[in-house]
Amino acid sequence: MNKIKIFNDNIDFIGGGERLILNLAVDLKAEIYCYNFNPELDKYIKKYNLKIHSKKKIIKNNFLFKIFSFFYFLLLPLSFKSEGTTEIYSGNFSF
DSSP states (O other), X not given: OOEEEEEEEEESSOOHHHHHHHHHHHHHTOEEEXXXXXXXXXXXXXXXXXXXXXXXXXXXXXXXXXXXXXXXXXXXXXXXXXXXXXXXXXXXXXX
8 A cells, every 4th residue: 555645835824725634644544744833733633643744843934934845845755755655745835
């Protein structure tokens, strides 16, 4: 069976796109990788029982983090590329 990884730029609030990737991760039993994850959302995310990997855990997101997240996603797939892995990309700065 393929291992599924979902790459999202930032999870700094729970909006429609964030709910979509959380529900996809639950249904597909996928891990989520993101540049920034707001630690205040931990209590909300716990009900999904998901594994979220993040580079930064910052509450307030700013423009510089958006630029860094773009470059992070430029190089991220190279470090996680493996045989039998399906990757899903989501977010404004994930490409």
